[in-house]
Amino acid sequence: MFIGEYQHAIDNKNRMIVPSKFREGLGEKFVLTKGLDGCLYAFTINEWLLLEEKLKKLPLSNKDARAFVRFFFSGANEIEIDKQGRALIPQNLIEYAGIQKDIVSIGVSSRIEIWSRTKWEDYNNSNIDFEEISEKMSELGI
DSSP states (O other), rough: OOOEEEEEBBOOOOOEEEHHHHHHHHEEEEEEEEEEGGOOOEEEEEHHHHHHHHHHHTTTOOOHHHHHHHHHTTTTTTEEBBBTEEEEEEHHHHHHTTTTSSEEEEEETEEEEEEEEHHHHHHHHHHOOHHHHHHHHTTTTT
């Protein structure tokens, strides 16, 4: 399980230091891909395989399903963590997430989200009505 928020920066080679708490859970390799809301998603290999199985079951005849699968798989990269605890973020994912230098990594249970610090601050400062969202979550059994 991944939890917490860590603020850091990427270096001039697009490498980020993976927070030690996250490194323990990710292992030596993980999958990094485009996420929703303009961030990146990092999954353990096992978690990625579970997601892949679910996505493979979506009907090929459904246009939205095809688009959703393309979205996740087209951005997916297997990433290795080096001996210094760094991971190279591919340029296409840097551009997708709008990352300049400063980033925020957050643990979201089974995945890690990597945000441009500016996008993360904008998200947190938006007018999200958590009371309304909590009511919708109760409809989902939470």
